[in-house]
Amino acid sequence: MNSMEKTGHDQTCPDGLRNRFFQRKRMLAKDFQIEQDYLNGRRRLLSRSVLGWGVVYGFAIEGAKEIAGCIGAGDPHAGKGEPAQAPGATPAGNAAAQAAPIDTSSKPDQASSKAPHELSVAAGFGLDAGGREAVLREAVTLTAENTLLLVRVNGVWSPRRIDADMKPGRYMLAVHYAERVAGTTVPASFCCCRDEQWTHSCETVIFSLRSLESELCGCGEPECPGAPCACDACAGDPRSHARLVQWATARVAAEASHLRPWDPFQVALDAPIDLACVQIAGVPERCKPLEFVDIDASSPRRLVKTNDALYDLIRGCDLTHIEKVSWGPWHRNRTPVEFNDFAAFFNAQDLDKDSLLTKFSVLFSGPVLRESVRRDVMAITVQMVDGGTGWVRSRRIPISALDTTPSNKSLPTNMTDQFTVAVAKRWVRDEIDQSGESYLSERDFVVEIEVRGDLIEDCSGQTVDANAIGRRAYPTGNGSPGGTYFSSFKVKRSMRSQAEDSERTAR
Template identity: 35%
Template structure:
């Protein structure tokens, strides 16, 4: 009886012309087929290992992309680094993926200038003496008294620190063959990382990673409308349905022509402890740093920016938080929250006192209750009076139209610092006395509608993003629908102002006659 688990294939046979079938070359990925009696050699295990590595690297670069996944904190190695630099950099534990899909795992290290690879602006290995010659500095000087041009130049230049995939052989073994000819081998291979420095303009340290998705106008059957048709009321809608995000062909074309990976070769570098193989082409940027000179040569100075140059790999939970707008600044609280979209009118006296108590003849008044508080600091220079609008909506007895009047906001009061988290509206003094406390107030005899706007598109937070001021139903605060900008609109009703009593002589016949 045949074993049902055994796959049997017909062996290749010669054709009528005497040609024999040959094995086709497999370029999509070859792995071992295990069967009883199979002879396992080092090549068998090498095939299995190569298949696993190449498939994992392919999925990494095709699905996750490249950049820093987490960690890789870059700091100077001591507390004095804030001024002169310590000569060393401390690299925290972290994980990154390079453009070849390889994992760059760092468990934590302290590096010196002599531990890094020196590259030119194009990413090619650069001899330090050759670099000095290109900037007009002759070699052979003493580091105890370096040329002034070098000292000044080093202070101005910025350097991009990058991490690269590297590997080295470990655990040496000696192999003796049958002919008594020995050879050296290594029992294991250590996957590690290596660091590089290359010059960069300081104003380019803040990496601006633009949109990689570029959409052109799509054509074809899927991009055409379904054709015009007549609505039951004679109207013709412009399209049959709403197009999906990304256009009719944009995403398809982008992924069709997406190129992943590149040249992923290793360059062998001689080090004091042995040789190490490094991929100098496909580094992952980490930070912009400064260099200093000391008696031994160049050394690490301060860390200029440890986030700007980085490209990040965003995890699914991080993307979900970004979709929800967790990175955005919102309006955290407002002074008139208890009135927001309230159905019943609020007493006029409460509304008037929310501006200021009457009495003093001030040119302007800092309102008591018309203030906003942000969930994180915002830039003071972006919080201006045009960020706030207060509108009074009233009606005339003999007219059905609503009349809108704007409250004169003269400025915004906030702390005299670069970043603030609180702002208060300041209104014109004569307007306040005439409109709210005057004898001919527009609030007399009727209910008035008030609208207060906060323009989030004008207010920029400490991270350079506009405030998410979008309202959420009847809830006054916090604002936010997950998108930057937007306008917070708050409405409420104000009850009629009391009619002031006037002297009888004001309506006397003599006064009426005196009017021409």
């Protein structure tokens, strides 16, 4: 076992051996090693069991256009794949890696260049499954000198040099904690009869490539742990305490794996931090950067959830919401809207020979899938009180189509950031232009508008956070995906109808 991997225990004290200090204690090299091993071991135990493991920040892939979320990727939940098992992965981790993969190899709208190009990994920080800190201070270009090839030999992942025998294909790119000796050399004993020792150890990182057994790139996040139903004295808690106890007792942090030699390094080969699914182009050449043609630097990454990230998730910073609605000034306003102002929203340009484009539009804070913006995501209802018994009668304004032309013309063709309501011209002629008797001419009425965020998916496959907040017309959002935006306002009946009533009263 490498000195940096000892956890401060021996056969007589398997749970953690540390120094006791007292006057006139003689400290030997092994005592200092015990102290360092204990501190490193406990720190890494806390890291892997409390913080978890994965990418904390950084490790951006540079020199290639990355795939941005699900833009152009269609259904992110379509298909199941079996990516190559990570060295030292637990059964739960393997299952997670097979969950909801995204096929990144054949989507026409993905932002990837087919011309071979170099690849650099920017500065970053990650924790591996052993709790070791993988720290990269500055960007490096991937070459055969800093990247090794992992191959299966008798069921065990073993390191190999990248050379002309490496075949083009799809690989998982990962970063590993590594060490190498540094400083100067000094004799190991006063009599100089033993090997010389280096004065320092340098912590660094090494990259690896391991062949993907599937064309699909799996998801790096673990699935929610399952647990049977259970009850305890804390049953009144909002969350099941018994279930959380079962999760905690089953989630035991494993010991850190040994560092294995890869001259001149000692590398945590069994604890990779996956960064990207890549495709190697051509035959690698020594002393030249590796060349790639495709990259998915999102799907396989397992992340360490920092406090800032968790708070941002609580606030819903990752969610798309409704940025603006065109009828915003009317939203829940006590002052009734004049009928002519309401009617002006239906005096827009033609959508086609049968439909008229209105001025009722919804703008989103980010791209949404056009395919998910269908007529059923919007409902406009007119509520009118019956003059006799006081019953409230409801009638839906017939929406003929939703126009999804985006305001941002640079969006992919399968994305939009807004939609506009279209209605049948015949309905506008009968009810708004009021060439004859109209339902809307009888008395004042209330308009209720619903936008169903649960049915609209954003570019990451999440539903739009559409919940209305009090009297605020926009932006929407309560920090959770989905929800319904509800808006209402009162409209006065038409002036012509009011004049006719006054005339009848005068008679």
